[in-house]
Amino acid sequence: MTTSVQNGRDDGQPAMHTPLVVSAQAWATAHQELLVKEKAQTRARDALAAERRRMPWMAVERTYAFEGPAGKTSLLDLFAGRRQLIVYRAFFEPGVFGWPEQACRGCSMVADQVAHLAHLNARDTTLVFISRASQADIARLKARMGWEMPWFTITDSFDADFDVGEWHGTNVFYRDGNRVYRTYFVNNRGDEQMGSTWNYLDVTPLGRQETWEDSPEGYPQTPTYKWWNWHDSYVPDAAPDKTWVAVSDAGEAAFRNRDAGAKP
Known part of the structure; x- marks a missing residue:
């Protein structure tokens, strides 16, 4: 049995044409049908990230300078050792x-x-923002808005x-000793997804x-889940917490058993 929802508006706007209201069983069926497509999208996203990891790199030959809270700094310095x-x-x-x-x-x-940066840092990754505003202006804005990411001033080209x-965008770089390489770039709607730890790591x-x-x-590479931690508890070179390893092992086993019994 299906019914329709009446969405009358009292603000002068046209009524919304909403989906049908159905039984719990019909809703579950529709959800499972959509889930198949969502899982396909997830797998496609993973495959695209794998292809991204195989993109060629571009050597950065020029030396670039920025202004930071402690004064002049270079592109290499922005890595903060990562x-x-x-x-x-x-x-x-x-x-x-x-x-x-x-x-x-x-x-x-x-x-x-932007998610807590400790999780990115734990994966040997640094995130910074850059603008042409002065450090005094940036510090004032960050304090007002409650932002904590490192933010530097562009001083050159x-x-x-x-x-x-002329537009916002996200560049990704890799450091091999003192050599720096550009590995990826995304802008426009591609920037919409940025903010979570996972989306940052995927690029x-x-x-x-x-x-x-x-x-x-x-x-x-390390086992899934094992490196995850509370953002104030990451310790460099520390072994994963034994209790968390046991909990995550049990969770992984439950997911495997569920997927093994699921219909394709």
Whole structure:
């Protein structure tokens, strides 16, 4: 049995044409049909990330300088000793709507969505924002908005050289000793998904670094779940907590058993 929902509006707008209301069994069937497509999308996204990890790299030959809270700093310094660097170009500078009280609305929405950076750092990855505003302006904005990501001032042609001179965008770099390579770039709607730990890691050359991923031979990988931690409890080079290992093992086994009994 199906019925329709009457969505009359009292604000002068047209009524909404909503889906049918169905029984619990019919709803479960519709949900399972959609789930098949959602799982296919997840697998396609994983395959795309695997292809991304095999993209060729571009050597960064120029030396770039930024201003940070401690003064002049280089592109190499932005890695903070880690192997991977994600750089988001946020528009906060004279001429941007909202200046000087606010940054670009879209860039501010991106900033509001950034997950706790400790999880990225635990995967040898640093995230920074860059703009052409001064450090004094950036510090004031961060304090007002409650943002904690490192945020540096562009002082040269970095933005133009890496396709973010006239628009926002996310560049990804890899450090091999003192050599820096550009590995990926995304902008426009591609930036919409940024903010979660997983989406950031999926655009890096090393990925999530978990054993289930399809990565080139020799890439660092650890068992799924085992490296996860509370954001204030990561300890470099520490072995996974034994209790958490047992809990995550049980969870993985439950998922495997469920999937084994599921209909294709």
